[in-house]
Amino acid sequence: DLMKLVFTHPNHFAVIHIRHLLESRRIDCQVRNEFAVGAMGELAPIDVWPELWVTDDDEARARELIDEATAQADEADWFCGQCGERNAGSFELCWACGAEPPQR
Secondary structure, X not given: OOEEEEEEOOOHHHHHHHHHHHHHOOOXXXXXXXXXXXXXXXXXXXXXXXXXXXXXXXXXHHHHXXXXXXXXXXXXXXXXXXXXXXXXXXXXXXXXXXOOOOOX
């Protein structure tokens, strides 16, 4: 299967969060450029941002889930009841431990 780029962001944790979201929906994905930040300076900053790739078959569903998650970005931050980490309001799972948010 061909792989398609579906998400990139300068913040590594944002990419990992989206990866957890997609994997929780049984969409296999691959993070690329995870450690490319060391090449910054020789490459343009956007070229070393972490990227999330999915198979061609999963692209439409992945983009739909990403759009839903990023549309919720204006929601208030929440704290994980399991590990105590602060999460962006758009996060459907804790970025640190993968737990679901408390009832809102």
